[in-house]
Amino acid sequence: MTDTIIEVRNLTREYQMGAELVRALRGVDMSIYRNEYVAIMGPSGSGKSTLMNMIGCLDTPTEGEYWLNGLEVSTMGDDALARVRNREIGFVFQTFNLLPRASALHNVELPLIYAGVSGRTRREHASGALSRVGLSDRVDHRPNELSGGQRQRVAIARALVNEPSILLADEPTGNLDSTTSEEIMTVFEELHAQGQTIIMVTHEADIAAHAHRVITLRDGRVHSDTKKAA
Amino acid sequence: MPIFEGLKLAFREIASHKLRSFFTLLGIIVSVGFLVAVVAIIQGMNAYVRENVAGAIVGKNAFQIRRTPISVGFIDDEEWRELQRRPPIESADAQFVTRAIPDAQAIALQSGxxxxxxxxxxxxxxxxxxxxxxxxxxxxxxxxxxxxxxxxxxxxxxxxxxxxxxxxxxxxxxxxxxxxxxxxxxxxxxxxxxxxxxxxxxxxxxxxxxxxxxxxxxxxxxxxxxxxRLTTVISVKMTEAFMVAGAMERAEEAMRIAHGLRPNDENDFTIDTAEGLISFWEQLTRVIFTVVPAVVVIGVVVGGIVIMNIMLMSVTERTREIGIRKSVGAQQRDIQRQFLAEAVTLATLGGVLGILAGGGLAAMVAVLSPMPARVTPWSVGVALSLGTGVGILFGVVPARRAAKLDPIEAMRAEQ
Incomplete structure (x- = not known):
């Protein structure tokens, strides 16, 4: 259980916004281990979105190192990052980010297409992922024919379909009512129980409470890092 | 992402915007249709001239001995004056020719x-x-x-x-x-x-x-x-087509003797078959054939720019989709291939519709007028490669733009 998945050293990210230099991350150090369930919290402007993009390999740091599953991601180019995202990371977004004109099944298939998986295997894996989140009867529905909770489940299925090292959720309940939020949290709980590493960015304390470890950011630095007693 | 996936996506995208795709392609459809129709009509007319008109004017297996050539189309003033200095064809000439070609089926004089x-x-x-x-x-x-x-x-x-x-x-x-x-x-x-x-x-x-x-x-x-009249013509008809060439040589000999030409003198008469008329006609149509492609290329380029515009618009519209695709692992070349496949599919579809439209137009001309129209394989080939080429040429810019989008920015875009 001490298998390191994420190793971050002195992670720094600066943006040039017009004349102003915004220092979103000012040297973050942390390690996350296999099968952890981590919530990253912090007020807006604390740099949690930037950290999340960094961990998700959507962005590269100005300075510092980021090792994901033994790969040094911080020095990778665009296409290498895309491959890492494809294999190692499953995203769940606040706004679901599903393709509106594609069926649930096709949305879930998407990562497999870019992984080069052939048609039939793709459909098998995708429908398997959908049944894992309890949506095997909604395979052919389009996002606009699904409720918010169902959409987020499709997004979770999409995130899981490639069996990623980490499930990365950015405010996964931000657009959902509290009942549905609880449902989604139950799904996360189950996935975690099955061995999935989960990192969740949120500003809601009651959602963060579901996690087993809470990292709080403030002004681009780690402010606190507390583990819940199991 | 394999090419096949790209094409499937492209078809789905085009099918979901049928009207827009049609209007996007109008330029290509019209240009390609015009090319196919004009080529078909001219080819039809060529065949028609060869089979009907030329034979009817000169006669079957026949040639003419004339003061001036049938194909007077493209000659300059100097040549024209030269032709005007030639002596007329007279009945005495016909007698020389008659003696030289005893196996002719008929040798006639006619007013010209x-x-x-x-x-x-x-x-x-x-x-x-x-x-x-x-x-x-x-x-x-x-x-x-x-x-x-x-x-x-x-x-x-x-x-x-x-x-x-x-x-x-x-x-x-x-x-x-x-x-x-x-x-x-x-x-x-x-x-x-x-x-x-x-x-x-x-x-x-x-x-x-x-x-x-x-x-x-x-x-x-x-x-x-x-x-x-100065334009009297001698017509010589042979019984079989293969005899025509030899008879023409003997007729030339006879005419040179009749006109008292020395070995170094140019002929002061012309011996023409229906081929002369056909080649004149083909000279005419060659002019059309050099003009038509120019017009078509302009049309296709304009059509290509329209496609590029729509594809750029489509990239903007689908920025978020591109972001989503990138976030789940699409590489630059995957996105580029997807949009390129879409542009090429779109343009090729335009080519195909253009061929259908042109073929339809040609068929209509064939039905409504006495001229036959023949859709030629080469014009179809040119039309298709034009369509595909335009798709590639004008698809690259939007595809690159799509491929280069930053996934974070892209996912923030309005949908």
């Missing part, structure tokens, strides 16, 4: 261009603007005329300058109610009284123009009315 038009009058009936030819008797063999009523012109009619006329079917039909009583009637052709000796069978129409609206006089009678 421009063919005069005159009124033909019988009693109180008049047919206006009838083409009047002056010919020797063998001309009727050269042109394969058959008689509907009465008899053909004879050698004696020509030698004795008999005032007789052979009427074309259309003229006779308008003048007389009964062809049998028409023979022997006296009619006026351009004011001169002549006796109807025969009426030819109908030859039909070519390019909407009747071949049966003429009055044929013995050459001396014609010359008595219109004077001797």
């Amino acid at each position: 261009w421009p063919t005069p038009q005159a009124d033909v009058r019988w009693g109180n009936r008049t047919v206006a603007d009838v083409l009047v030819f002056g010919v020797t008797a063998p001309f009727q063999v050269v042109q394969d005329y058959e008689m509907e009523a009465g008899e053909a012109l004879s050698e004696v009619d020509v030698r004795e300058r008999r005032p007789v006329v052979i009427l074309g079917f259309d003229v006779a039909e308008k003048l007389f109610d009964n062809f049998n009583t028409a023979i022997g009637q006296r009619v006026r052709v351009a004011g001169t009284m002549v006796t109807v000796k025969g009426i030819t069978k109908a030859k039909g129409t070519v390019l909407g123009q009747s071949w049966d609206g003429f009055a044929m006089l013995p050459l001396p009678v014609f010359e008595a009315i219109y004077g001797r």
Whole structure:
């Protein structure tokens, strides 16, 4: 259980916004281990979105190192990052980010297409992922024919379909009512129980409470890092 | 992402914007359709000229000895003056030729261009603007005329300058109610009284123009009315096509002797077959063939720019989709391939629709006019490669733009 998945050293990210230099991350150090369930919290402007993009390999740091599953991601180019995202990371977004004109099944298939998986295997894996989140009867529905909770489940299925090292959720309940939020949290709980590493960015304390470890950011630095007693 | 996935996506995208895709492609459809239709119509006309017109004017297995070539289309002033200095073709020349080609089926003299038009009058009936030819008797063999009523012109009619006329079917039909009583009637052709000796069978129409609206006089009678003309033509008809080339060589020899030319002198006459007429026609159509592609290329380029515009718009519209695809692992080349495949599919579809439209237009022309239209494989090939080429050429810019989008920015875009 001490298998390191994420190793971050002195992670720094600066943006040039017009004349102003915004220092979103000012040297973050942390390690996350296999099968952890981590919530990253912090007020807006604390740099949690930037950290999340960094961990998700959507962005590269100005300075510092980021090792994901033994790969040094911080020095990778665009296409290498895309491959890492494809294999190692499953995203769940606040706004679901599903393709509106594609069926649930096709949305879930998407990562497999870019992984080069052939048609039939793709459909098998995708429908398997959908049944894992309890949506095997909604395979052919389009996002606009699904409720918010169902959409987020499709997004979770999409995130899981490639069996990623980490499930990365950015405010996964931000657009959902509290009942549905609880449902989604139950799904996360189950996935975690099955061995999935989960990192969740949120500003809601009651959602963060579901996690087993809470990292709080403030002004681009780690402010606190507390583990819940199991 | 394999190419096949890209094409599938492209078809789905195009199918979900049918009307927009159609309007996007209008430029390509019209240009390609125009290309296919024009080529089909011209090719059809070429075949038509080869098969019908040329044979009808010169005669089958026949050639002409003329003062000036049939294809007078593209000559400069200098050449024109040169042609004007040539001596006319005379009946003495015909005798030389006759001696040189004893195996000819028929050798005839005929009045040449421009063919005069005159009124033909019988009693109180008049047919206006009838083409009047002056010919020797063998001309009727050269042109394969058959008689509907009465008899053909004879050698004696020509030698004795008999005032007789052979009427074309259309003229006779308008003048007389009964062809049998028409023979022997006296009619006026351009004011001169002549006796109807025969009426030819109908030859039909070519390019909407009747071949049966003429009055044929013995050459001396014609010359008595219109004077001797500079443009008299000798027609030689052989029994078989393979004999034509040899006969033309002997005719050239005979004409050089007849005109007293020395070995280094240029010919002061022209020997032409229907090929001459066909090549003149093809010279004409070649001009069209050089203009049409230019017009088509302009149209296709404009069409390509429209496609590029729509694709750029589509990239903007689908920024978020691109972001989502990138977030789940699409690499630059995956996105580039997807948008390129879409542009190429779109443009190729335009090419195909253009071919259908052009083919339809050509078929309509073929049905509504006497001209046949033939859609040629090469024009279809050019049309298709134009479409695909334009898709690639104008698809690259939007595809690159899509591929280079930053996934974080892209996912933040409005949907």
